[in-house]
Structures are given as C-alpha cells and as structure tokens.
Amino acid sequence: DSGVTQTPKHLITATGQRVTLRCSPRSGDLSVYWYQQSLDQGLQFLIQYYNGEERAKGNILERFSAQQFPDLHSELNLSSLELGDSALYFCASSANMYNEQFFGPGTRLTVL
Amino acid sequence: GEDVEQSLFLSVREGDSSVINCTYTDSSSTYLYWYKQEPGAGLQLLTYIFSNMDMKQDQRLTVLLNKKDKHLSLRIADTQTGDSAIYFCAEADRFGGSTLGRLYFGRGTQLTVWP
Numbered sequence: 001d002s003g004v005t006q007t008p009k010h011l012i013t014a015t016g017q018r019v020t021l022r023c024s025p026r027s028g029d030l031s032v033y034w035y036q037q038s039l040d041q042g043l044q045f046l047i048q049y050y051n052g053e054e055r056a057k058g059n060i061l062e063r064f065s066a067q068q069f070p071d072l073h074s075e076l077n078l079s080s081l082e083l084g085d086s087a088l089y090f091c092a093s094s095a096n097m098y099n100e101q102f103f104g105p106g107t108r109l110t111v112l
Numbered sequence: 113g114e115d116v117e118q119s120l121f122l123s124v125r126e127g128d129s130s131v132i133n134c135t136y137t138d139s140s141s142t143y144l145y146w147y148k149q150e151p152g153a154g155l156q157l158l159t160y161i162f163s164n165m166d167m168k169q170d171q172r173l174t175v176l177l178n179k180k181d182k183h184l185s186l187r188i189a190d191t192q193t194g195d196s197a198i199y200f201c202a203e204a205d206r207f208g209g210s211t212l213g214r215l216y217f218g219r220g221t222q223l224t225v226w227p
Contacts, residue, residue, distance in 0.1 A: 002154065002156070002157075004154075031213060033213060033214065033215075035215075042217060042218075042219045042220070043200065043217035043220075045214040045215065045216070048213050048214060050213075055213065056205075056213060056214050058214055090154060090155065092155075094213065097213045098204075098213060100143075100145065100157055100160055101157070101213070101215065102157060103147070103154040103155040103156070103157075104154055105153060105154040106153075106154050
C-alpha cells in the first residue's frame with residue numbers, strides 16, 4: 001500500500017457525460033500528479049500540482065481539468081467524455097516537486 | 113526525455129536471473145526509475161538511480177546504468193513466480209538544468225516466470 005488513495009475504483013459512464021476522479025496523497029506529500037494509462041498510448045503524464053498550484057501540464061485535453069485543494073487532495077474532472085477516454089487514471093504523490101512518486105491504485109474509467 | 117524504450121516481453125524460469133532493459137534519451141543529469149505493476153494494481157516503486165551513478169543494489173534488485181549508451185537495466189536475482197508483472201522504466205523530465213516532476217515511461221516489459 002503506497003498510502004495514495006483514489007476513488008472510485010471503477011467508473012462506467014456514457015459518452016458526453018462528465019465525471020470527477022478523486023485522489024488523496026500520502027500524508028505530508030505536497031505534490032500530486034495525474035497520469036493516464038491506455039493500451040495505445042501507454043502511460044502519459046497529464047498534469048502536476050504542488051501545494052495547490054499547477055506546476056506542469058502534459059498531454060491533457062482541454063475537456064479535462066484538475067485542481068488541488070487546501071487539504072492537498074486533488075480532483076481530475078473529465079467532461080464531454082468520448083469512447084477514447086476509457087483508460088486507467090492514476091494519481092501519484094511526492095514529498096515535493098522532485099522526489100520519487102508513489103502511485104495510487106488507479107480509477108478504471110469505461111465510457112460506453 | 114520523451115522516448116523511453118523497452119522490450120515488451122521476457123520469460124524466465126523460477127530461480128534464474130531476469131534482466132530487463134531500457135534505453136532513454138535525455139543526456140543531462142536526471143533520475144531514472146523502475147516501477148512494477150501487477151494485474152489490476154497501481155505502480156509500485158521498486159528502485160531509482162541518479163544518472164551520475166553506475167550501479168545500485170537493493171536486495172535482489174540490481175540497477176546498472178551505461179550513461180554513454182543511455183542504457184538502463186534491472187536485474188532480478190533468483191526470480192520467483194511472484195515477480196511476474198509488468199516492469200516500467202521511467203525518466204524524470206528535465207528543463208533548464210533542473211529536474212522536473214513529470215515522468216516519461218516506457219511501454220513496460222511483461223515478465224513471465226515459469227515454475
């Protein structure tokens with residue numbers, strides 16, 4: 001157990017819908033990262049937050065957004081969902097911006 | 113740092129050593145990581161090495177780094193059936209001489225251990 005929690009574990013929804021994925025980092029970690037894992041793209045970095053502020057953006061679609069709250073938990077919002085958004089979404093946390101990252105168990109999103 | 117390459121499959125017999133290979137692209141100093149993913153689970157950090165080191169050993173795991181060839185390997189001694197999983201190599205992003213947080217991952221190597 002890495003100490004990073006993610007909810008829900010599974011999510012099944014329809015095209016065009018909006019969902020919110022939640023992540024709680026390890027106790028004391030200030031940085032949160034979101035990654036998407038799919039069969040065709042592999043593991044792709046989406047976005048990073050540090051102590052409530054966005055620090056880096058990767059291959060994140062405009063339909064996706066994220067935020068990190070004062071209690072350091074983070075949410076990833078995915079809207080206007082398409083079939084191709086079906087993937088495993090991982091959250092990771094690290095002590096600061098540069099330390100090793102610990103991953104949560106992931107949220108499996110299925111868009112029908 | 114965006115092109116991290118790994119072979120996709122490796123099969124070994126229980127008790128043998130496994131060697132999983134990876135090549136990366138960034139020539140500047142950076143951190144390189146090995147993660148393990150079991151079916152239906154998240155990524156477990158196994159070990160990491162800074163690019164000014166040649167080798168790091170941690171119990172059954174040995175990481176070797178060839179900076180000239182940008183080649184990283186993970187050796188698992190006395191491989192067990194419980195080591196069957198996907199192993200990912202990852203490189204930390206670099207910009208302007210600083211290590212950034214994002215990781216670039218290879219596609220993963222599926223290790224199968226036969227009894």
